[in-house]
Amino acid sequence: MPDNGRYGDLAAFLGERGDALLRTAVLLAPGREGGEDLLQEALERMLRKWPRIQGDPEGYLRRIMYHRAVDGWRLRSRRPEVLGLPEDAAAFTAADHSDRVDLRLALIQALAGLTPRQRAAVVARHWEQLSEAETAAALGCSVSAVKAATSRGLRMLREAIAPETEYLPYLTERGSA
Amino acid sequence: MTIFSEGHRDQDPATGISSIMARTVADVRLPAGLLDQAVARNRRRTVRNRVISATSTVAVAAAAAALVFSLPGGVAPSGTGTSAAAHQPRPVPKMQTAAYVLAHANAAQVNSRTMISVARAVDGTMYTDVATQQQRYITGIRASNGQPYFEWSDIIKGGIWTETMVVNQGRVYSVETARGSDAGSISTLLPLQAQSNPVAAFNTALKQGTIKVVGHQELDGRDTILLRVNREATRCEKPGYPAIAKANCSNGEPVSAQPPPDDEVWIDASTYLVVQTKNYKPSPTAVNGTWPSFTTTVGWLPPTPANLANLSSTPPRGYTKIPSTGLVKYLGPIS
Numbered sequence: 001m002p003d004n005g006r007y008g009d010l011a012a013f014l015g016e017r018g019d020a021l022l023r024t025a026v027l028l029a030p031g032r033e034g035g036e037d038l039l040q041e042a043l044e045r046m047l048r049k050w051p052r053i054q055g056d057p058e059g060y061l062r063r064i065m066y067h068r069a070v071d072g073w074r075l076r077s078r079r080p081e082v083l084g085l086p087e088d089a090a091a092f093t094a095a096d097h098s099d100r101v102d103l104r105l106a107l108i109q110a111l112a113g114l115t116p117r118q119r120a121a122v123v124a125r126h127w128e129q130l131s132e133a134e135t136a137a138a139l140g141c142s143v144s145a146v147k148a149a150t151s152r153g154l155r156m157l158r159e160a161i162a163p164e165t166e167y168l169p170y171l172t173e174r175g176s177a
Numbered sequence: 178m179t180i181f182s183e184g185h186r187d188q189d190p191a192t193g194i195s196s197i198m199a200r201t202v203a204d205v206r207l208p209a210g211l212l213d214q215a216v217a218r219n220r221r222r223t224v225r226n227r228v229i230s231a232t233s234t235v236a237v238a239a240a241a242a243a244l245v246f247s248l249p250g251g252v253a254p255s256g257t258g259t260s261a262a263a264h265q266p267r268p269v270p271k272m273q274t275a276a277y278v279l280a281h282a283n284a285a286q287v288n289s290r291t292m293i294s295v296a297r298a299v300d301g302t303m304y305t306d307v308a309t310q311q312q313r314y315i316t317g318i319r320a321s322n323g324q325p326y327f328e329w330s331d332i333i334k335g336g337i338w339t340e341t342m343v344v345n346q347g348r349v350y351s352v353e354t355a356r357g358s359d360a361g362s363i364s365t366l367l368p369l370q371a372q373s374n375p376v377a378a379f380n381t382a383l384k385q386g387t388i389k390v391v392g393h394q395e396l397d398g399r400d401t402i403l404l405r406v407n408r409e410a411t412r413c414e415k416p417g418y419p420a421i422a423k424a425n426c427s428n429g430e431p432v433s434a435q436p437p438p439d440d441e442v443w444i445d446a447s448t449y450l451v452v453q454t455k456n457y458k459p460s461p462t463a464v465n466g467t468w469p470s471f472t473t474t475v476g477w478l479p480p481t482p483a484n485l486a487n488l489s490s491t492p493p494r495g496y497t498k499i500p501s502t503g504l505v506k507y508l509g510p511i512s
Contacts, residue, residue: 011212018207026202036211043215104201126194157194 010043010050010057017058024062027123028069030111038065066124066138070116110160117141118153125150217504292450293484295476301325304487306480309333311488320346327507330490341490347507349499350492389439393446396453400446405439437468451475 026035042064111119124135136143296303301316313330320326324345331340343350391403437457445452457470478484
């Protein structure tokens with residue numbers, strides 16, 4: 001690893017929280033490779049300030065990811081998007097879990113159909129379990145904008161994903177079901 | 178436990194979406210090497226920004242040249258242009274008007290807008306076509322065979338940004354592209370976009386006293402005008418200065434206890450084109466009163482076919498094309 005000493009703390013932090021961060025990034029991107037790109041770019045930005053960051057690096061990293069997910073980071077993406085199956089997708093499918101693979105593909109495809117803000121709002125609210133106020137702070141917008149984006153995003157997800165799953169009755173906005 | 182901890186995430190039966198998301202990413206694991214790649218790319222960006230920072234000074238100084246020629250009686254011997262002008266016995270001309278500044282700023286820039294700048298520093302050489310902002314950077318680090326360790330070129334054409342990177346050490350190259358959804362988005366990739374409005378840059382610098390005119394100075398037998406540019410006063414603001422200049426900022430304010438000296442810019446007294454810059458690094462801080470610095474000499478070439486060819490990086494025959502993410506393997510030791 002280049003300059004391992006200087007970034008040893010960061011490597012240790014990622015060893016502990018890297019999987020969780022990448023999972024959020026995969027949903028925000030959405031997709032496996034896009035998620036890796038998004039997390040890598042967030043890491044790049046954090047590295048510029050790493051020696052001076054005090055407190056919660058995870059919160060800092062997640063804020064960068066959300067901001068970049070909303071403000072068009074895709075323009076700088078280095079790779080064409082590939083929908084996000086894990087590397088062991090083939091083995092996964094062979095293990096008679098094709099319905100789960102379909103579900104995952106459907107979700108990634110449905111997330112890709114949302115606007116960046118809708119996607120980020122849905123991920124923040126229903127993956128991170130953030131409150132509307134916390135989501136608004138993370139995205140840099142108003143609570144009403146979060147409500148609107150989440151509501152529209154969930155509706156679009158429901159329309160896109162419902163035929164693939166048994167979750168149709170449940171894909172309603174939290175608190176309004 | 179934080180709000181981001183997985184154990185905190187309830188499976189909300191009212192939506193089901195959380196459950197689907199959890200299933201979707203359950204097998205996602207952080208791949209080995211992601212941090213390595215981020216570190217390598219961050220350093221590569223630092224190298225690039227450092228050179229761009231030097232060339233950006235060119236544009237700022239070109240705007241500052243308007244100040245030089247708006248002073249009564251020529252160049253002030255020292256101090257800021259405004260204070261020097263105020264002490265002249267003759268009435269101060271209306272140099273502050275936007276039209277006046279615009280005319281001189283445009284006059285100062287007209288000599289460069291069709292040219293190719295060649296900025297040479299100890300760590301590499303940057304070619305920049307001012308008109309198209311196409312760029313090529315050749316590192317000063319040498320590979321084992323004596324060739325430059327790596328080089329890259331950027332071009333934006335037809336709304337598509339393309340970067341070609343050639344690593345001679347590994348005999349590999351990569352080509353990356355990005356398409357802007359609109360002109361505004363693609364413009365964020367332009368290296369000189371922050372200085373696209375020289376009048377605004379000039380007015381800002383004048384108002385803040387960030388550009389000072391020192392006076393005439395002979396440089397390698399050439400009559401030049403020396404300017405001093407104080408980045409410290411503005412580098413934490415946005416927009417206006419390259420990202421590297423915003424290092425060591427907190428809440429929009431510099432955190433350096435001891436600011437570095439002003440950058441120095443030498444402008445040719447007849448063409449107004451920048452011929453040399455000396456930039457002081459914001460960190461580490463001075464040792465024994467001496468700040469680390471680097472000097473960049475700037476040459477200007479007409480856009481002849483031969484000179485335009487210098488703007489492209491062409492992989493030699495026999496080199497292997499690889500994804501950009503694989504470059505870290507070759508750039509790691511020097512990035």
